[in-house]
Amino acid sequence: MEVVRSKLVSADLMPAADSAQSGWERLARYLNGFGMSLDLSQPIRRFAGGLANRNYLVVLDGQPTVLRRPPDGELPPGAHDMEREHRILSRLSNALPFVPRGLHYCDDRSVIGVPFQLIEYRPGLVIRGTDLSQLEGREGAPDALSEMLVATLAALHGVDAREAGLEDLGRPEGFIGRAIAGWSRRGVLVADGAALQALLQDNSRWLLRQTFRVRPPTLLHCDFKLDNLILEPRTLAPVALVDWDMGTRGDPLFDLATLLSYWAEPNDPPALHRLQQMPTVNSGFWRRARVAERYAALTGTDLDDLLAMRVLALFKLGIVFLQLHRQWLNGAVKDDRYADFAALGEDILLIARDVSNGSEG
Known part of the structure; x- marks a missing residue:
């Protein structure tokens, strides 16, 4: 697990106090039903940046993985479409090397309260705003x-x-x-x-x-x-x-x-x-x-x-x-x-x- 830990440390993550999300145990049980293992011994942290959708770094089957979900509350029509995004990522990644793979989509709101998807994690440099x-x-x-x-x-x-x-x-x-x-x-x-x-x-x-x-x-x-x-x-x-x-x-x-x-x-x-x-x-x-x-x-x-x-x-x-x-x-x-x-x-x-x-x- 040392490789996973090093990637977690290097990621652009928010403090643990700002990464709250309920339902991780329910999520682990849900994923287990699909033969996937969510490691709850590793801290689940939210990525910094962005103004709407929330992205979390989790460890799934021993690998760092992105959990992506929409914001809370009433959403504008057509916005924050997790199903559409998963469909694109699960197919376009075969055509373009710089598109991460979509791994799983869930529309069952009983799991974490909103639809969500799991996406391949790719570490690297992110240039946010005007900061060079x-x-x-x-x-x-x-x-x-x-x-x-x-x-x-x-x-x-x-x-x-x-x-x-x-x-x-x-x-x-x-x-x-x-x-x-x-x-x-x-x-x-x-x-x-x-x-x-x-x-x-x-x-x-x-x-x-x-x-x-x-x-x-x-x-x-x-x-x-x-x-x-x-x-x-x-x-x-x-x-x-x-x-x-x-x-x-x-x-x-x-x-x-x-x-x-x-x-x-x-x-x-x-x-x-x-x-x-x-x-x-x-x-x-x-x-x-x-x-x-x-x-x-x-x-x-x-x-x-x-x-x-x-x-x-x-x-x-x-x-x-x-x-x-x-x-x-x-x-x-x-x-x-x-x-x-x-x-x-x-x-x-x-x-x-x-x-x-x-x-x-």
Whole structure:
């Protein structure tokens, strides 16, 4: 068990007091029924990072394994789909080396109170937010990370969904139209006040007036960003792409636009800096235009409607932060980081409107 212990110590884990989860004994009995042994003599600890789903490091059959579950409380429609994620991971791992294997899915809420899944654990480096301290002294790391992000996204979009056994994942026909309508509906549910509702309508109506290209669908991650990648510490190559609960098939430019919605630049509006989702304001990181150009060179994808797609990605992102704030208001989450998310969500929606009228890059 020494190998297991060393991996547990090196993982990015929260203090034991912050890792509480009831039902571990029930979980052990449940897994035993499937011939799996959960080692309760090892501490079960929650991974740090993330704003919604909870990930725990457990020892299963002598190996470190990730238990992943949704947050408590009422969840937004279509969000935190453990079954969808397990289906993707259990198949896509055969096609891409940087996708961890899905090991088991359980929809029986009597076990730990929510659906959950078990996923192969892959240790490595995770760069969270804007903190580059782990790469101090490594000249060229921002450039390497920029290239790695674009190349990894291109590799995902190059997978043949049929060969991966995911040819019936999602409904790619009409994907963009449903995304606009779906996020508009979700926004109405969490937008408080007439001014915010009007801002949502402005963005939604603008998006509905746009002409989006029809492209062959690809597999989509739908939340592709740096902290959803676990990296090999020396080479910065991707070891695991995680957080697949929104994965589907659709227009590949939507994934690129999602990445760009997190890709803050030094001269961006303050709200994009407050996001603190990626360290791209630091010297050496590419600018968004170069990211898009490199993606087009690697995939051959035209970028005619990238501006409209970026507005859609920002529209979605603003609403996601409104949803997260609502979960905090409802008491489903206790993390005080959520307290300012309503203001941040509204500011991102304002940026989406500025991008649509050409007054922001």
